[in-house]
Amino acid sequence: GEDVEQSLFLSVREGDSSVINCTYTDSSSTYLYWYKQEPGAGLQLLTYIFSNMDMKQDQRLTVLLNKKDKHLSLRIADTQTGDSAIYFCAERGDTGRRALTFGSGTRLQVQP
Amino acid sequence: DGGITQSPKYLFRKEGQNVTLSCEQNLNHDAMYWYRQDPGQGLRLIYYSQIVNDFQKGDIAEGYSVSREKKESFPLTVTSAQKNPTAFYLCASSAQDGGTEAFFGQGTRLTVV
Numbered sequence: 001g002e003d004v005e006q007s008l009f010l011s012v013r014e015g016d017s018s019v020i021n022c023t024y025t026d027s028s029s030t031y032l033y034w035y036k037q038e039p040g041a042g043l044q045l046l047t048y049i050f051s052n053m054d055m056k057q058d059q060r061l062t063v064l065l066n067k068k069d070k071h072l073s074l075r076i077a078d079t080q081t082g083d084s085a086i087y088f089c090a091e092r093g094d095t096g097r098r099a100l101t102f103g104s105g106t107r108l109q110v111q112p
Numbered sequence: 113d114g115g116i117t118q119s120p121k122y123l124f125r126k127e128g129q130n131v132t133l134s135c136e137q138n139l140n141h142d143a144m145y146w147y148r149q150d151p152g153q154g155l156r157l158i159y160y161s162q163i164v165n166d167f168q169k170g171d172i173a174e175g176y177s178v179s180r181e182k183k184e185s186f187p188l189t190v191t192s193a194q195k196n197p198t199a200f201y202l203c204a205s206s207a208q209d210g211g212t213e214a215f216f217g218q219g220t221r222l223t224v225v
Contacts, residue, residue: 033214041218043155043204043216088154098162105153
């Protein structure tokens with residue numbers, strides 16, 4: 001079945017770059033997503049990338065996709081204390097149920 | 113404002129009771145989803161619906177039921193058969209075609225007392 005894995009925790013200093021990594025197993029994944037969740041809240045979509053792309057940049061966010069290794073990363077430049085949250089990687093295939101399959105989330109802690 | 117609304121934000125249930133969580137969207141999305149989130153874990157799919165009057169079981173459907181009588185609404189009932197219902201429940205919706213994102217509600221925290 002589908003599986004998405006992430007490391008559980010990342011701590012960085014304010015102003016540094018953060019890199020959150022994700023691996024997935026479903027080779028038919030068409031879209032890959034990064035969501036942010038603040039305490040007690042729902043998920044906020046940060047960005048997504050189509051599987052035929054290898055990079056997408058959106059302001060401070062850069063997504064890199066290595067389709068051969070099934071590896072996705074999210075880089076946050078100039079990390080701020082407001083970036084402290086849980087970040088979820090998710091994938092979606094193009095057939096079947098089309099629901100997102102999520103990783104367990106990476107808690108990002110930004111130290112002032 | 114277009115969006116997806118879950119209610120209530122907090123819900124308490126006595127053991128043996130059924131409770132229903134509300135999810136409404138005005139995004140004109142065909143597909144709607146219910147996820148469960150437990151501490152330190154990702155989201156697990158309970159049920160999903162790709163069109164009105166149709167829904168499918170997800171990965172952890174046991175002890176839950178849903179209906180999809182209207183496009184805008186996808187209520188989730190947590191039945192007494194669900195042995196460990198305390199969790200954070202998230203509803204989402206998405207357009208049916210293409211790779212558009214899923215939009216999430218703010219969640220309902222259910223606690224069994």
